[in-house]
Amino acid sequence: MxxxxxxxxxxxxxxxxxxxxxxxxxxxxxxxxxxxxxxMKGEYSFVVALRDTRDKRVFCTGQIVGDYWVLTAKHCLDGTIRPKDAPFVVRTGRNMTEGKDFSSNQVFFNTDKLDVALIKLNEKITSNSVVSxxxxxxxxxxxxxxxxxxxxxxxxxxxxxxxxxxxxxxxxxxxxxxxxxxxxxxxxxxxxxxxxxxxxxxxxxxxxxxxxxxxxxxxxxxxxxxxxxxxxxxxxxxxxxxxxxxxxxxx
CATH class of the missing domain: 2.40.10.10 (Trypsin-like serine proteases)
Structure with missing residues (x-):
């Protein structure tokens, strides 16, 4: 590898x-x-995949920082590496056969022009097995x-x-x-x-x-x-x- x-x-x-x-x-x-x-199972449940809903391809990683919130890099979502309006989901789990997809209609870019963005999800992502x-x-x-x-x-x-x-x-x-x-x-x-x-x-x-x-x-x-x-x-x-x-x- x-x-x-x-x-x-x-x-x-x-x-x-x-x-x-x-x-x-x-x-x-x-x-x-x-x-x-x-x-391993149970490790790093706060790390999520950002996956394009058109071809199911993972294009970036995110980290859960609140019940409805995921932190990622701005360039993942601002049109730099893919169309800005291209649909995506946030997926939990340690592989693509487990976990759940979460949708979002709101993305916030850092106001100090740092390469940082916040995704607000439409439903709560944290649970007994998924933490921030x-x-x-x-x-x-x-x-x-x-x-x-x-x-x-x-x-x-x-x-x-x-x-x-x-x-x-x-x-x-x-x-x-x-x-x-x-x-x-x-x-x-x-x-x-x-x-x-x-x-x-x-x-x-x-x-x-x-x-x-x-x-x-x-x-x-x-x-x-x-x-x-x-x-x-x-x-x-x-x-x-x-x-x-x-x-x-x-x-």
Whole structure:
């Protein structure tokens, strides 16, 4: 399942450096997990698939942050990688044979021009078996901290469809990014194991039991910069937490 980093950065998917003040989603790749492994039953139920209802193809990943709310990357829904008005559903479950589809008529894009979006669902998504994940408050952990990427993207660079099973990739190493309001994760094994097409919007999962008593999300996966191909880029949770809270409260 492994591929070299160079094999998974075709020109059409490479993003260019962008300003610290705002994201440039049109220049970002729509990132899947190559070299990862399927999640176990009951793991990461807060991670969902965004699936096109026309061809049933998974195009991005999301994370449940409230009873009716899913967090994802803006470029998944703003017309960058697919038509803006193309129909989609949010699907729960650890594979495509279980879980449930949820529809939405409302999408909210971050007002600070970060590559972040909120989906408001038409019915409650949380249950005894499907939970939400809290976002980390305040600054991210120190560089060198290990975390896990979780997503619905490709499992081989030759695939044309997303994974049949939700995948996880452990032991990414937290690192600083070129952009403000971003964090980066260094891929394990020199990039032989990495994120890929379809993982955009997924969480950086960190065990923070001392404060939250559970897992937390450090941010939203948005891409890989050509200047640092051994790293994956996330918008930091503390950069949009206030916007998220206000949007969920008012809408």
């Amino acid at each position: 492994s591929r070299t980093a160079a094999a998974f950065l075709p020109m059409a998917l490479i993003c260019s450096p962008h300003s610290a003040a705002q994201d440039s989603p049109a220049m970002k790749p729509n990132l899947g997990i190559i070299g990862g492994k399927p999640v 994940i809290p976002l980390r408050q305040g600054y991210p952990p120190a560089p060198g901290t290990r975390f896990t990427a979780v997503g619905w993207g490709l499992v081989r660079s030759t695939d044309i469809r997303g994974a049949n099973d939700l995948q996880k990739l452990d032991d990414l190493t937290l690192d600083r990014c070129e952009q403000q309001a971003h964090i980066c994760g260094i891929f394990p094994e020199n990039g032989a194991k990495r994120t890929a097409k379809g993982d955009s919007g997924g969480p950086a999962v960190y065990e923070q039991y001392e404060q939250y008593g559970s897992l937390v999300s450090l941010g939203v996966l948005v891409g890989v910069l050509p200047s640092t191909p051994n790293k994956v880029d996330y918008v930091r949770a503390d950069g949009f937490n206030q916007w998220l809270k206000e949007t969920m409260r008012k809408k």
